[in-house]
Amino acid sequence: MSNIVNRRMTLQRYPDGMPRDDDFAVVEGEVPDIGEGDVLCRAIYLTVDPYIRVHLNPRLAKGYAPLLPIGGVIPGEAVLQVERSRFPGLKEGDFVAGFGGWQDFCALPGASLRKVDPTLGPLSAHLGALGMPGLTAYAGFTRLAEAEPGQTVFVSAALGGVGAVVGQLARERGCRTIGVSSSAEKCRYAVETLGYDLCLDRNQSDFADLVAKACPEKIDVNFENVGGDVFWAALHSMKDYGRMIMCGLVSDYNNDELPSGPDLAPTLIRYIALKRLVMKGLMVADFFNLYPEFQQVVGAMIRDGRFRHKEYIVEGIDNAGRAMIDMMEGRNFGKTVVRITDDPTL
């Protein structure tokens, strides 16, 4: 494959706050060789998820993932097609998902890939509702949240890759669902199409009051992906003994340094004690064994038309950095993915 170029989106410097277009650059590289047990894959869809920003933040990467070195390929899951396999379980043409990063070709250990069943839904959905974000939602909701029918579930990024699945699982469970998004249009979509009982625009100046008014019976479960003002609004409206599932904290990911004071950690702890809240950390890697169960449940909801999956599809690897900036700034509308295949059938 010596004539084929591997286009790779690389990091030019660590972003200073919100990423900028020239923090990223596409460079041309070679298609990698593969060793025994490896698989050469060609990317079809790349994911754009908030966690990627953590890999680019020297302060935050520690303890989470290796900090991406300057010049490195932006990491992240991708839906891939097998070009060549030296792994017994996979053959040319198979669809898989794996941590290929933002590049055309990658060589990965076959054992690190999960097979993608294209009959479950669109291929791109395996980076969202049927993929890792969906599993995050499913595991957090079914294994940690302890949500009962009739309880109120608060979802801080209602249309996001994780949030949209939490919201629809909670609705199916018979919960009252309150979403948060970043525009009136998205909030309307959350209610009319995703089936939230209510969705609040976090850019409204009286957002905390709106949350308090929307939750007269208080919040039983807060599924946290945002942090900052959205988190505090939810905290103030939590019901005694409520659960807070700490999944993500997008509002902190662009902070190169610790945010300025006052120090609200004691206040947070005080609320937890006063309201007897339970705050639980969620890392999806703990739940990879749930993939079959999760895909069966959400796959059935998709087939029945009870589940809607909103994607924000960006074309071409050159636009991947911009897609990430748009996502961090809330200009996306649904789960962001980058389509990099030329094959119109995929």
Next chain:
Amino acid sequence: MSNIVNRRMTLQRYPDGMPRDDDFAVVEGEVPDIGEGDVLCRAIYLTVDPYIRVHLNPRLAKGYAPLLPIGGVIPGEAVLQVERSRFPGLKEGDFVAGFGGWQDFCALPGASLRKVDPTLGPLSAHLGALGMPGLTAYAGFTRLAEAEPGQTVFVSAALGGVGAVVGQLARERGCRTIGVSSSAEKCRYAVETLGYDLCLDRNQSDFADLVAKACPEKIDVNFENVGGDVFWAALHSMKDYGRMIMCGLVSDYNNDELPSGPDLAPTLIRYIALKRLVMKGLMVADFFNLYPEFQQVVGAMIRDGRFRHKEYIVEGIDNAGRAMIDMMEGRNFGKTVVRITDDPTL
């Protein structure tokens, strides 16, 4: 009883940071009348606990308890003897515990009092190991902490009313116990007499390093009563999936305003997510139904000599304010109580 004076320790002004002696003053009042269902009680021992400081802090009282008005009697539990009863279940001479505050005489609804069994241990212990602090420890340890034999339990105030009970319950459960106190002498006592495996002096300059070194296998359960640097040292050494029982935050109780930055709340949340910690709020009022079970368990440990109860007994109501200051500054040695009876047999 018109000739008898009721000496009452009252609040003169809200303390500015650490309380001072003249924030408090004894005033003489009348012995109260009682209505139907009430009991007139004479105080024997008054408690001095960190939570009392919260009642005196306009910023913190909200959501916890009514803010004490200026001139009000300092609140808190007391061991009392019934002087006169208009409540069917109690008669003159009975020993009870109730929220009488820092005064000689109080009139309380009989239904709000719990009977004190003087055969279980010294009367003063019903404000500590056999009382509300002990119940706090018992409920948190047995109902929330999920501590298994061999696991490491970290107790941030090793000799305190709550901590001393947590440490000894954890030791009995077969846990490795690591205490924290405020002097080498107290730490020695914690190990030699209370049976902690180790106790660290939080005034050592390299305290966080000492915690890390003391917990090579990390902390499974942190029973938090202090907050601040002690909390952060524990957090850094928490094991994945560990439990943090949030009971008290003494280090914040003297803050009239929010502590200055940086804002560590996002860092706290990030640790909870990364380590998949479970942080649970504890309020003892949820567990008052456990008093009989708790007193049976700890009472048996006291009788068997397996439980040691260290008290710091201050004489006379005039010294109650000073006793509270000493406790907040760590000059006490054990659970602080104020003895205000003249009866040498009690």
